[in-house]
Ligand SMILES: Nc1ncnc2c1ncn2[C@@H]1O[C@H](COP(=O)(O)OP(=O)(O)OP(=O)(O)O)[C@@H](O)[C@H]1O
């Protein structure tokens with residue numbers, strides 16, 4: 001099925017002052033489309049965690065968001081260092097975030113498991129040296 | 142509890158969205174860790190924090206938090222205030238410590254929602 005429309009966003013590297021703008025824009029769109037507020041919230045949480053990860057771990061990247069009648073698919077991709085051990089990275093509390101990031105209130109190692117908790121479908125593809133792709137699907141109905 | 146009463150209770154300074162004092166607030170969370178706010182805060186509309194940076198405002202937006210209280214006399218930066226005005230989030234600051242601000246508000250009837258069953 002073709003998407004109704006799509007949105008693309010740049011996620012700048014290490015620019016913490018705009019990190020979250022893509023998620024914020026998608027959130028606004030979903031609200032305008034009249035999507036159920038709890039679904040908007042779960043979508044916001046999942047996308048924001050992935051966006052922040054792309055900023056702090058992935059040297060920035062891109063977001064591609066496709067809106068369908070019955071679902072939204074979100075792909076957050078970066079060409080950063082990638083993840084060596086995905087199972088380990090998924091564990092709550094595991095984080096390689098530097099102190100600079102911890103001082104901003106992030107880096108507790110909660111993000112990936114929080115995406116899994118909130119997304120209807122979640123696929124994490126990553127390879128050292130090749131970057132990371134986070135696929136999130138949210139059902140709207 | 143009305144936001145205007147909360148402002149009096151913790152003797153807060155209002156930095157943004159001063160026209161939203163008739164908001165009703167019944168629950169809050171206190172955290173310096175945004176990771177925790179993202180992962181555990183459910184349905185709280187007010188956040189108390191000692192952390193000052195724009196990401197606090199953005200995290201609040203994602204979590205449907207409408208009021209942020211900065212504790213221990215910390216003040217939001219102009220950049221944070223601009224962002225909060227844009228997102229229609231009320232920024233307050235109080236001289237009280239995190240512990241005291243939470244204590245006073247809890248005694249006044251504000252509860253916590255999240256991991257516990259409160
Ligand atoms: N896009 C990415 N590129 C490279 N490594 C990543 C990426 N996303 C996650 N990781 C790795 O997985 C770990 C766990 O990620 P997760 O989001 O769960 O926690 P965190 O980002 O460290 O902290 P939090 O999300 O609580 O702020 C990260 O510390 C990092 O090592």
Ligand SMILES: [Mg+2]
Nearest residue numbers: 049053111112
């Ligand atoms: Mg993370």
